[in-house]
Amino acid sequence: MSTQQEIRRLTAPDIRARKGGEPVVCLTSYHAHTARLVDRFCDVILVGDSLGMVMHGFETTVPVTLDMMILQGHAVMRGSRQALVVVDMPFGSYEASKEQAFASCARVLKETLCGAVKLEGGRRMAETIAFLVERGIPVMGHVGLTPQSINTIGSFRAQGRVEADWAPIEADAKAVADAGAFSVVVEAVEEKLARRITSAVAIPTIGIGASPACDGQILVLEDMLGLSPRVPKFVKRYGDLGPGIEKAISDYAGEVRSRTFPGPEHVYGMRPKGK
Ligand code: KIV
Numbered sequence: 001m002s003t004q005q006e007i008r009r010l011t012a013p014d015i016r017a018r019k020g021g022e023p024v025v026c027l028t029s030y031h032a033h034t035a036r037l038v039d040r041f042c043d044v045i046l047v048g049d050s051l052g053m054v055m056h057g058f059e060t061t062v063p064v065t066l067d068m069m070i071l072q073g074h075a076v077m078r079g080s081r082q083a084l085v086v087v088d089m090p091f092g093s094y095e096a097s098k099e100q101a102f103a104s105c106a107r108v109l110k111e112t113l114c115g116a117v118k119l120e121g122g123r124r125m126a127e128t129i130a131f132l133v134e135r136g137i138p139v140m141g142h143v144g145l146t147p148q149s150i151n152t153i154g155s156f157r158a159q160g161r162v163e164a165d166w167a168p169i170e171a172d173a174k175a176v177a178d179a180g181a182f183s184v185v186v187e188a189v190e191e192k193l194a195r196r197i198t199s200a201v202a203i204p205t206i207g208i209g210a211s212p213a214c215d216g217q218i219l220v221l222e223d224m225l226g227l228s229p230r231v232p233k234f235v236k237r238y239g240d241l242g243p244g245i246e247k248a249i250s251d252y253a254g255e256v257r258s259r260t261f262p263g264p265e266h267v268y269g270m271r272p273k274g275k
Contacts, residue, residue, distance in 0.1 A: 010043055010084040012116045012138030016182040018043075019204050024183070024216025026206055027224070030055055030072040032079030034221055039080035044206075046118065046140075046218060047073045049088040049148070054222050060150045064090040066104055073112030085114040086140050091148040094119050098131035105137045118185065120146040122172020126179040133180035141176030141184035143197075144169055144210065156232070158209065160193040170197055177201040185218065186210040188234065209234030 018024050026044040029035040030051040038045050051072055052064035066089075073087040087108050094101035105117045116138035119125060129139045144159045160169050169189060176184050183204040186194055191211035198205045198213050207214030209232060223231045226240035255261035 007082050009082055009115065012084065012140075012182040015044060015084055016203060019202060019215060021215075024204050024206060026216055026218035028218070028220045028222075029076050029079070032075045035076040035079030035085075038221065039083045042083050043216070044218070045076055045080055045083045045085050047076050047085065047087045047112075047114070048118075048220065049090045050220050052090075054220060054228065061147050062091050062150065066090055066093045066107065070108060070111045073108060073114050077113050084116060085112070086116045086118050087112055087114045089117050089119045094128065095121070095125075098128045101128045101132060102135060102137070105132055105139075109137060116140055116182065118142055120148050122169070123175040126175040129176060129179035129181055139179075139181045140206075141173070141179075141181040142187065143172040143176060143184060144186045145188035147187075156188070158188040158190065160190040166193050166196065169193060170200060173197045173201050173205070177203045183216075186214060188232070 015024055024044060025042045026046055027038045027042050028046045028048040028050060029038045030047060035045055047069065049061040049064045049069065051068065052058040052061045055072075056063075056068075058064070069087055069090050073085065076085050089101070089104060089108070093104040101119070108114065108117055117132075118140040119129070120142040122141070122143045125141070129141065132139050145156060146153075147156060150156065160166050170193070173184055173186065181203060183206055184201065185206045185208060186197055188209040189197075191213060194205070194207060194210040195213035198215060204215035206216040206218050208218050219235060220228070222228045223235045224238045226237045226242050227245075231237070252261065
């Protein structure tokens with residue numbers, strides 16, 4: 001019998017059951033090595049389409065493709081063991097019809113083995129979310145600021161800062177919850193609105209720039225580690241890794257140039273005879 005304890009991965013229903021309970025801790029990751037670290041402390045790892053901006057240097061998330069998400073989603077699954085891995089559906093892979101959404105999401109689930117997908121949009125996506133959930137695809141919603149709509153909204157601005165804007169955002173969150181999503185990301189909304197949404201829906205709200213009123217929080221890993229050159233107001237930098245990485249690279253370059261690296265301890269010698 002194996003002496004290793006089996007670690008059970010969290011599931012979408014586990015996260016759904018956390019409504020109003022212990023805060024749901026989420027971070028993004030796009031790679032096996034960061035997933036390994038995040039997995040030890042977080043309930044959910046989101047393979048966010050923010051990878052387009054963070055990893056690839058695009059100005060927005062719009063150019064991200066399904067193949068990019070699948071490649072990184074698979075890497076994150078290989079690097080993690082216990083967190084629920086949620087893969088973001090990229091722009092253009094799910095909006096045209098429920099059938100298009102099902103085909104894209106099924107590919108993501110089959111090819112990455114992740115536990116759920118996330119898609120942006122409220123009332124306009126409710127029918128699609130219901131269609132996916134009925135067919136076995138757990139969905140995390142995303143309302144408030146929806147970065148994939150940048151070309152129609154014009155800028156990455158906080159939402160709901162005047163009361164007149166609250167009703168449609170609250171209706172979006174309710175529609176996503178009623179359609180069967182297991183949780184919903186609420187991005188960049190005013191605090192009182194986040195509180196209203198959190199008490200109005202029966203699923204956990206995961207805030208990013210949406211105050212402590214939410215049932216959980218998410219940040220982009222590189223933003224909170226201090227690796228992103230510019231970050232929104234809502235990001236707290238928990239680390240400042242940039243200067244440390246810069247110093248390591250500069251030390252390496254200096255030692256290669258001065259021929260002090262590799263040193264004798266990094267060099268293979270001849271194998272002793274007879275071994
Ligand atoms: O793409 C992403 O990283 C996200 C989070 C910011 C919620 O959607």
